Amino acid sequence: METTVTSWARRIWQDLQPTPGRLSGTLRIVLASVLTLLFLMALRMPFASIGLYFIFLIGRDSPSVSLRSAIYSLIALAVSIGTSFAVVILTDNDPMARVLSVAIVTFIAGVFILASTVSVLASTWGFIFCTLIALWETQTPADTIVKTSLYLLGTIGLAVGCSVAVEYIFGTRHPAEELQEQRRIRYEALETMFSLYARGATAEEISPAAIRVARLAAAGQTKMQDLYNTIVDRNLDTGNLPIGTRVRLTMLAQLMDVAAAFGSQTPTTTDPEIQRRSAHIAELCRDLNPNIIPPIERESELTMKENPTLLDRVDSALHAIVSMPVDTATHREIKDKELVALPSKKVPLLIPGAIKSPDTIVFALKLSLCATICYIIYNAVDWPGISTSVTTVLITGLSSSGAIKQKLIFRLLGSAIGGLIFGLGATVFLFPYMDSITSLVVLIGAVAFIAAWWAAGRQFNYVGLQIAFAFYIVAFEGFSAPTELAPARDRLIGILLALVVMAFVFDLLWPVRTVTAMRKALASMLRRESSFLRLFETETEHSEFVFQADILRDQIGKSVAGIRSMGEVVEYEFGVDRKEHERTSHMIIGTALTSTALFWNQFAFLYGEQDIDFLTQPALAEMRRKLADRIDAMAASVVEKTPLPATSTPIVDDSLLNDSRYGEYVRNSVARYEELQVAVSNLSLQV
Template sequence: MSRPPRVDEGEPVSIVAVVLETLAPSWARLRGTLLVLVPMLIVLAIWETFRLPSPAIACFLLLMMARADAVSTVSGSLTAAIGVSLGSLISVFVLAASLSQPALRIPLMALMTFTTMLAVRATTLGPGAFIVGFFATYGTTEADELLGIAGSTAGVANTEGFGRPQIAFMPPEEALLHSALWLVAVAMGPALLLLLVNRLAGTDPLRLLAGKVRARTEAAVAFCENEPGAIDRLHAVGREGIGPLLDLIGLSERAHDRLGLHEVNARIARAFGRLILLLVAWDSARADLAGADRPGEKPFLLAVAAFVRGLQARLHPPPRAQDAPPALCFPPEDGECLLEGALVSLAAEIRTVLATLKNAEAERADLLSRDLGRRPGERVSKPLFQPNGFSAPNIQFALKVTLAVMSCYLIESGLDWQGIGTCVVTSFFVALGTVGETVHKMTLRIGGCLIGATLGIGSILLLMPSMTGFGQLAVLFGSVAFAAAWIGLGSPRVAYAGWQILLAFGLTTLQGYGPTLDMQTARDRVVGILLGNVVTALVFLFVWPVRVSDAVRRDMGGAFDLLGRMMAIEDTQPDVQRRHRDEAELRDQFVGAVTRAGGVIPNDNFEPHPSGTSDGRLGRGALTRLSRLIVPVSVIATDGVEPSVREEIPEAAREQVRAYHRAMRDWFSAVAAWIRSGEGDSALRTTLPAPPALDEMPDRLPEPLARRVRGRFALYTLLHRQIDDFLDASLPQSASASPTPSSRRSVSLAAG
């Protein structure tokens, strides 16, 4: 029986390396931490002075809403404030209808939880839907606490005889309304304060965008000028992709009311990302020409470097308006004519990309000069529902979260232990798509919770008895909050631990007004977090488990299907312009699939490896080799010669090339099937079509066309060399031996 290849990230990253990365100093990170810490101390002062409820939650919301730039922080603050308000309002209506009917309240809570998590996965509302649903459900859980308070005794005088139930002072309905209104205040106050601070001193996303663009231009120039270590820098920015650029472009346009520039800016970002990938492929292609004389390579690359420098200066011109921007000059064609091998096709594609960049930059400058980019009223509308939003995996995810949340709530209610209510919160926040992701976030939550609780209990034992004023409390809380914010604004791999350190420390030390000596609350809240983690992990491990390997195989298999479609694009789309458009769409989908697989594969070490897998391995190395295939395949898809000279190639040769493309499409589909199911691994080597050969091409072709033909042949060779690298890293040992060249079918080359 065929077994799919196992997904194995390899050796886990050293904890020491993660800690060093987490604590790595930088001015940008220090600035962002201070922009969170200052409003946090202001919130603490206001809450302690006026004795407002939930100061720990208010400070935690500040860190949760903070982002690297001002626009994201402001929008996140408004989303959180509105979401908490709507969620609290929904909880009021639910409790008003079910306060005296627990049997009705439980199914309503389950329905709200299911609806919330399905909306998060099936719609484009994202964090907004989660905040509304979470606070609606969590607010509903306060009914038991409110009823318990109403039935407890409160004194109206200094004698026991004057004791009265608290329901005599405030009925449960009124207590509920007060609680909901205070929850809104707890969210609104920090949100408005964070909004004000970021409007005054927040980081402009345009500044971050300029830094990202500068990193790419410097890496490209360093490679073209053959500086030491340049290829490593080029690989680093290539792995990052254009996603961060597109996000910052959208944010900077919103900040400066330049929404009319979105299309042209996105075109520049995509073209620049394409240039980076072509330069990475250039390094691989010239390895085949290591012993050959390449007189045209250096002049061509130096001309590309000059173009990139000029583009950077025009995109971010100097402050003096009288300085004319530099001209954008293309590489001279005489240098390009001296290139050989795959460099010919890569150079032609680079020239196309440079032309796209030049035209897009000129259009952008024209829009700016006529002030046509300033259209603040326009917004790019997004569809409400995601494609396949109501698919079975999304429904199963919502049901699993509902099961975990309601299990925690029933355990809390059955034990009559209201102090462990944090288990419900935990079940909401640690639930993610795969078992590995859930366990990874659970580990961060437990680790951060234990660190924060240890610091909090230690402060209660050692420092709180001698603290007499707010200044001492502010120094203590600010020190821990600074470290937590430093971690929370760092790498996404560990940022959640910083959130938990702050929340656990705040919940243990900020229980009332002023210093506290109560350790029971700290114990209960830590127990609740641990219980929520255990319940959620068990549910996601045994109920419709989605493993990291399943997600990686799905995305890697889809990436190979996209490569097959790109190989056949000349047959399916004869029009040149539409071919380029279709190729760009398929390339974006390929990058998205590889990015998703790369995002979840590090969590492989957080889940057990099942025994029912083959010896094949899909790890970080295989994913890196897969990502490299996109460059030769996409260049082949758009490297057709002009129709006016295509007839000079014999029809029989062109038909053989088309047959080769169809064979490669089918072979990529076979690789996708092996990744998903494990079928056909032994035949992947032997069925891989051989690269086309030049021996059957006529000698009468003119030199420009002959050079393009030789360049296409070299691209096929580069593609097959990279495919062999992928197979070597992925196939089982029994199927990893390369076949002899004679075992592959040879087809002639024609640039069709």
């Protein structure tokens, strides 16, 4: 038990370490919070707690992204208010209609959480609706409730306005350059560490380099993906960023993770083989450094083992990056810059086929059932203070049991820190002695800094959001200092109620293990890749082919990032087979990266209109058809855990391997397919 507590304390401490851009982002949130507080107190706007919390939800990748996020949030809020009014007016405020509306709205929100590319808007809509419809359960006059609901729009509008203004003054101006710098820092750290291993440096020499890699790994890919999303949303010049930047960032983050694990478990080495491999890894990282253009083409070492070592996993992650198509300044003059970053305007709002997916419907039903049960319970016992149970369901409801357990644990921890320690502590020890707005600003600024800094981490960022939410809920009951301890108690009980209900529904009634969700996501990726390979059979116009290919490319890029995120929560699964699940999750991530490299080697050659002959050449078309069929078989094998069917027919005629025009494309296709086949074969034998 002591070892477990020590391990968690060490991980939390590591997650709180400074990372590039963390301080500036935290200070911007603090400034926006203080400005919002001053305006809300001066204008005496209700729902101050929700307004201040929304500052943490606004994207701050760039001024334009903040503005877009703010507009979307206000639209979702306005729709929530309109929906609540419609329910009350059309049903004459019938109690049963309110209960049914909670069930229906949370079901629809659950569908769009999984089926749309802006899932946060769906959860915001459901969260605000449940907050507003609960007001009609009280004996408050209708005109007062209407005014209060409209005030909520003003409060959140004011909060997001302050947040956007701060971002326009202090936000990132050159995201492409900053993203290049983020990539350079990581490759340089990897090169330094593995160079030290290569020359047999002492543990004292290696330790600082390993710590640096560990800190960068702890930062994860969030900051880099945010910068990428800024480029996408604003359709900015991508500069010298390589093609397939989104998936390269996920690959780099995975490489940092396994390299950090290797560094933490290998203080030093005198093994000649490890030194040789470390030297080769250092050379590759130096070649991949974004400041070196074009990159030197080298072969990486790939070892497919059933029980790979950490160094094997480093080689595998690095091989996925090296296997991506090479992009140089010469290529950039030919290839469309959209190969680097796909503008968001080309990404559909709804994910094709997701609304009708059985997994989406089941998830929405589970979410709706939990929210409805909590809503009925707190109204049946006439205890409005535990209404946080409904919001807990909407905020923590995710699609796998591991992810749900993680969010629930983090929400409980964040609520204990923010609500009980900070909120209750301020109520008892600080508010009775505070008699000016200055002292309140200092308190809010301090708590906002702690919450924002915590929320900027990778593993425990959700705790930071819940610290802010719980503190604001407890500390801002009105425009005067709270004098009762009951609100903190009630809200914590509401969270515990949601924990119990969701544990029953998600973990006992309809359980979905995280590894199972990862297998389904990988299978979906593989099917989309096979759809891409068959695309030109149905789309004869190149413009339509590009349009459909871009949709598939966006979905595959997001899927591989999602699979990697799911892999981080497998440790929150319970049971004796957890270690086996963790090992399987690593294999799924490796397989996903391998399949992504296969996809991009196809995509880079087939995307440009100048390479139209790659699409129409009969032998290449037949090769892609065979690849598509076999990838579909792989998808079935991944889900059903069955061996791959034996095949003896080659996927392409040997004469094309050395063809002056098509040889490189064919050789890459065969190599990436064979690697994927081995990865899927190994995975089909796991739990």
